[in-house]
Amino acid sequence: MEKQSTRVDTAIQELVANLGERLSTVPSVCAQHGQDESFHKPHSPDAVAFVSSTEEVIEVVKICANHSVPIIPFGTGTSLEGHVAALSGGICVDLTGMNELLSINAADLDATVQAGVTRRQLNENLRHEGLFFPIDPGADASIGGMAATRASGTNAVRYGTMRENVLGLSAVMPDGRVIKTARRARKSSAGYDLTRLLVGSEGTLGIITEVTLRLYGVPESVTCAVCSFPTLQAAVDTVILTIQSGIPVARIELLDDAMIDATNRFSKLDNALAPTLFLEFHGTRTGTEEQAEMVQQIAYDHKGGEFRWASHAEDRNRLWRARHDAAYAAKALRPGCQMWPTDVCVPISRLAECISATKDDVDESFLMAPIVGHVGDGNFHLTFLVDPDCPKEIAEANRINERLIDRALLMDGTCTGEHGVGYGKVDFLVAEHGEGVNIMQAIKSAIDPQNIMNPGKVVRV
Amino acid sequence: MEKQSTRVDTAIQELVANLGERLSTVPSVCAQHGQDESFHKPHSPDAVAFVSSTEEVIEVVKICANHSVPIIPFGTGTSLEGHVAALSGGICVDLTGMNELLSINAADLDATVQAGVTRRQLNENLRHEGLFFPIDPGADASIGGMAATRASGTNAVRYGTMRENVLGLSAVMPDGRVIKTARRARKSSAGYDLTRLLVGSEGTLGIITEVTLRLYGVPESVTCAVCSFPTLQAAVDTVILTIQSGIPVARIELLDDAMIDATNRFSKLDNALAPTLFLEFHGTRTGTEEQAEMVQQIAYDHKGGEFRWASHAEDRNRLWRARHDAAYAAKALRPGCQMWPTDVCVPISRLAECISATKDDVDESFLMAPIVGHVGDGNFHLTFLVDPDCPKEIAEANRINERLIDRALLMDGTCTGEHGVGYGKVDFLVAEHGEGVNIMQAIKSAIDPQNIMNPGKVVRV
Numbered sequence: 001m002e003k004q005s006t007r008v009d010t011a012i013q014e015l016v017a018n019l020g021e022r023l024s025t026v027p028s029v030c031a032q033h034g035q036d037e038s039f040h041k042p043h044s045p046d047a048v049a050f051v052s053s054t055e056e057v058i059e060v061v062k063i064c065a066n067h068s069v070p071i072i073p074f075g076t077g078t079s080l081e082g083h084v085a086a087l088s089g090g091i092c093v094d095l096t097g098m099n100e101l102l103s104i105n106a107a108d109l110d111a112t113v114q115a116g117v118t119r120r121q122l123n124e125n126l127r128h129e130g131l132f133f134p135i136d137p138g139a140d141a142s143i144g145g146m147a148a149t150r151a152s153g154t155n156a157v158r159y160g161t162m163r164e165n166v167l168g169l170s171a172v173m174p175d176g177r178v179i180k181t182a183r184r185a186r187k188s189s190a191g192y193d194l195t196r197l198l199v200g201s202e203g204t205l206g207i208i209t210e211v212t213l214r215l216y217g218v219p220e221s222v223t224c225a226v227c228s229f230p231t232l233q234a235a236v237d238t239v240i241l242t243i244q245s246g247i248p249v250a251r252i253e254l255l256d257d258a259m260i261d262a263t264n265r266f267s268k269l270d271n272a273l274a275p276t277l278f279l280e281f282h283g284t285r286t287g288t289e290e291q292a293e294m295v296q297q298i299a300y301d302h303k304g305g306e307f308r309w310a311s312h313a314e315d316r317n318r319l320w321r322a323r324h325d326a327a328y329a330a331k332a333l334r335p336g337c338q339m340w341p342t343d344v345c346v347p348i349s350r351l352a353e354c355i356s357a358t359k360d361d362v363d364e365s366f367l368m369a370p371i372v373g374h375v376g377d378g379n380f381h382l383t384f385l386v387d388p389d390c391p392k393e394i395a396e397a398n399r400i401n402e403r404l405i406d407r408a409l410l411m412d413g414t415c416t417g418e419h420g421v422g423y424g425k426v427d428f429l430v431a432e433h434g435e436g437v438n439i440m441q442a443i444k445s446a447i448d449p450q451n452i453m454n455p456g457k458v459v460r461v
Numbered sequence: 462m463e464k465q466s467t468r469v470d471t472a473i474q475e476l477v478a479n480l481g482e483r484l485s486t487v488p489s490v491c492a493q494h495g496q497d498e499s500f501h502k503p504h505s506p507d508a509v510a511f512v513s514s515t516e517e518v519i520e521v522v523k524i525c526a527n528h529s530v531p532i533i534p535f536g537t538g539t540s541l542e543g544h545v546a547a548l549s550g551g552i553c554v555d556l557t558g559m560n561e562l563l564s565i566n567a568a569d570l571d572a573t574v575q576a577g578v579t580r581r582q583l584n585e586n587l588r589h590e591g592l593f594f595p596i597d598p599g600a601d602a603s604i605g606g607m608a609a610t611r612a613s614g615t616n617a618v619r620y621g622t623m624r625e626n627v628l629g630l631s632a633v634m635p636d637g638r639v640i641k642t643a644r645r646a647r648k649s650s651a652g653y654d655l656t657r658l659l660v661g662s663e664g665t666l667g668i669i670t671e672v673t674l675r676l677y678g679v680p681e682s683v684t685c686a687v688c689s690f691p692t693l694q695a696a697v698d699t700v701i702l703t704i705q706s707g708i709p710v711a712r713i714e715l716l717d718d719a720m721i722d723a724t725n726r727f728s729k730l731d732n733a734l735a736p737t738l739f740l741e742f743h744g745t746r747t748g749t750e751e752q753a754e755m756v757q758q759i760a761y762d763h764k765g766g767e768f769r770w771a772s773h774a775e776d777r778n779r780l781w782r783a784r785h786d787a788a789y790a791a792k793a794l795r796p797g798c799q800m801w802p803t804d805v806c807v808p809i810s811r812l813a814e815c816i817s818a819t820k821d822d823v824d825e826s827f828l829m830a831p832i833v834g835h836v837g838d839g840n841f842h843l844t845f846l847v848d849p850d851c852p853k854e855i856a857e858a859n860r861i862n863e864r865l866i867d868r869a870l871l872m873d874g875t876c877t878g879e880h881g882v883g884y885g886k887v888d889f890l891v892a893e894h895g896e897g898v899n900i901m902q903a904i905k906s907a908i909d910p911q912n913i914m915n916p917g918k919v920v921r922v
Contacts, residue, residue, distance in 0.1 A: 440655070444653075
């Protein structure tokens, strides 16, 4: 076979013939597309194809397949484990131009969108229908990217993750064929679940071009509350009992004292410097009142402080400000640092123990690493604030990260609750799944025999 | 390669050496294991292996793999599309002996069970914990079989199907390797979703040996209601508006007038001969009252009759009697007949139209075929009552079934909402998925290159 550089050059010539100026080899454009929001080392693709239709995606894939050139799909570049890094070069397929809402079926509570539609764009278009799409990973990510990484976020505890909320999708497979994994029925027993196979496949099996999503009616009543606790254990025990009691909280988020300190400084707030829960309730007026009362009683039993409440949208935003600003606030704790976020998820009965042990690791370390968690799911994040040029700091972050993941796995948890594998957690995936990784590799090789779809991510081939 | 009969004989000799009397070649035992509750033609396996541990399953699979002998997993034999028929002979693996509850984690609301545990057995063991497992396909099926067929049933509208309620599973793969698809975290972005790939794979990719399930707290309040309607359209429109309003009904079932007639005769009831909804509400006392009020108002607006209510367990059972007895009642409409149940699922906005057109087909036919539906999901069943020896009747049932499935697909629905593909719907799967079936075949061939796992089901290789 020809050298890769020759093959890439040929592919680029053919792509230019198809896409004209929408095929870019400008170094800054390529660099921007080889980098996500993680700490992982970026790798520029050889070119970026700005596609505007499924037909163009097919064309790009066929050309790349003909020349065995890697293809890396790109949404908003907000992934966190190096998902978009072009580890072996190749062509990045930027899907942001495919941003049409194809259909909103209010009666069926579903919508079909192109992959480049972002979640805010979708929700702005749903508002006048009294509907919303709940999944909220923080960033204004693209729906295609959220599906590809099995994203979740703050209200997964109530509404599930992309796993539960993608009804079906269309994808261009590595040989240019298009599949539609499901129609719009709410449930189906018709064959292998290709929807769920592609959700979370991180661009390694095909390029997701269209997604059909479940929608929800905007609740009659939304109320928020914030409550601080004397200890991390007390806060987490409140969460555990809330979940075990089956109270359908819409969000239940934890910030540790370090993160509260960061947000107080950054957003000029005066929250008590203590582990704090941020809660949101969705339902009828009666329903949210009842839920709130039940949680308040549980918090009271765990020595939680006063509940601060808000129900109007502006007040809710003010109350939740600390949570919303957490990422920026963390970064501001150490000007010039780079953030390295990691995430695990454990059974909720082990959550207090897992967070406490992790907090001990951080307290004993010279590194800063505030904690924030979607604790209702047993999911939390540790964000290392590192100087990327200091090997000692990187080694220390690696050490604590490895201890965190080992701990989560020993507690019957997962090495990533929502960030995905990318190339940052390929080895941890092996630790978690063992023989299962061989089955993943067999699937990858069967569907992408040339290993051109986002190579080096999820599983090594 | 040797003839299959020789290879099977060799495999049986080796299996007897391992299992002794738990390897049976008794014709009646084999016949019973080649037949499910469907109308599809049974096919006896050459032998039945009554396994009692994962180690024995591994042993059986290795022996069969060595000799390229088909393997058909068997739970309770209650599937409905010929799933257990040994189309190419081979060894049936009866998992009913693997019926241990391995762990119940009340604090995490999950349980791990061996595949042969039935759902009633599980629920009996959960009762004293105040927990339950909601998925209820009607039959007292095994959890392994329910996972393998992606079962759902009456309360999927509230709690989801096996797709949403299996946290992870262990399976023996076609080469005898064991994989565990996930640990017990509520969510994970760690690699391809092997859990969802095996859920619904109908024994064609591996033998499920253990399943970890989500559990739920027994609701504080459970109330039931029954209401009849002047027309099918009015009943279904009530369902549609209930779902669109986001009212979290636990069950919402429809029986058409023919099915009500059948149940009145069979169970000596006096329900009005009209399309009737059976409802169940789960929640706090306040919550169920509020839900019931909202649905009652919607039903009233659609000219529904009086709501009959029950909240004590015995009264609820009495009120729901017609629904519980529906299958037996249908069969009794025509003594000596065989039932041929089929199922589709459509977006809820198309449900009234789909059921009405189907009902017209039945009314115009000489065949009897009552309708019962898990209508909250857009899912319903048609049960043909046929004389299996009358080609004219079979042809007529086939004709109406094909029209039903074409109609469901045209309405963006699926050829099976919950019964699965087995060998009865292999061709309809192609109609539904097109190119997607090629991807399913690629996965099947990659994981089971010898095509020994339940061959002839789901996809043809």
